[in-house]
Amino acid sequence: MKFQPFLEKATDEETAQARAAVDEVLSAYGRIGRDLILPLLHAVQDACGWIPEEAMKYMSERNKVPFSDIYGVATFYELLSTNREGKHFIRVCDDVSCFLGGSSDILAVLEEELGIKRGETTKDGMFTIKVMPCLGVCEKAPAMLIDQEVHGNLTCETAREWVRRMWYADSAQ
Ligand code: FES
Numbered sequence: 001m002k003f004q005p006f007l008e009k010a011t012d013e014e015t016a017q018a019r020a021a022v023d024e025v026l027s028a029y030g031r032i033g034r035d036l037i038l039p040l041l042h043a044v045q046d047a048c049g050w051i052p053e054e055a056m057k058y059m060s061e062r063n064k065v066p067f068s069d070i071y072g073v074a075t076f077y078e079l080l081s082t083n084r085e086g087k088h089f090i091r092v093c094d095d096v097s098c099f100l101g102g103s104s105d106i107l108a109v110l111e112e113e114l115g116i117k118r119g120e121t122t123k124d125g126m127f128t129i130k131v132m133p134c135l136g137v138c139e140k141a142p143a144m145l146i147d148q149e150v151h152g153n154l155t156c157e158t159a160r161e162w163v164r165r166m167w168y169a170d171s172a173q
Contacts, residue, residue: 117129
């Protein structure tokens with residue numbers, strides 16, 4: 001399980017959106033149950049863009065499933081996020097080809113460059129880093145996605161360079 005600390009509180013608007021999403025799923029299914037944990041988490045992420053702690057507490061209360069179980073599922077899947085995501089979303093592939101090509105070193109460089117760990121967002125809200133399974137571009141391993149753009153045949157230097165370019169481009173605006 002990846003560790004994702006709770007760094008942020010939901011806004012009142014996000015809390016209302018999350019509650020409405022939970023109510024809608026439970027009403028659509030017409031029941032409660034552990035098997036609804038994933039549909040509930042996806043619904044909240046779709047509604048808010050992330051899954052706040054408050055939403056998981058509400059899910060636990062409404063769906064009668066312990067908070068720890070919901071948190072466990074939410075932090076197990078890389079596609080779910082318990083932190084608000086940054087303006088730029090970096091997905092580093094750590095599947096076989098990329099791993100053999102040095103994805104761990106690339107991740108370490110990005111974490112150092114941005115001062116965050118995988119699953120976290122920079123304080124200025126600019127970047128989120130996540131580790132993902134195969135991105136479907138193994139011929140370009142090691143690879144990462146920044147937003148929707150593929151960057152392949154990475155080295156530690158080019159990975160750092162891409163992030164710096166994004167940062168400078170945004171700062172210049
Ligand atoms: S293993 Fe990384 S893109 Fe396929």
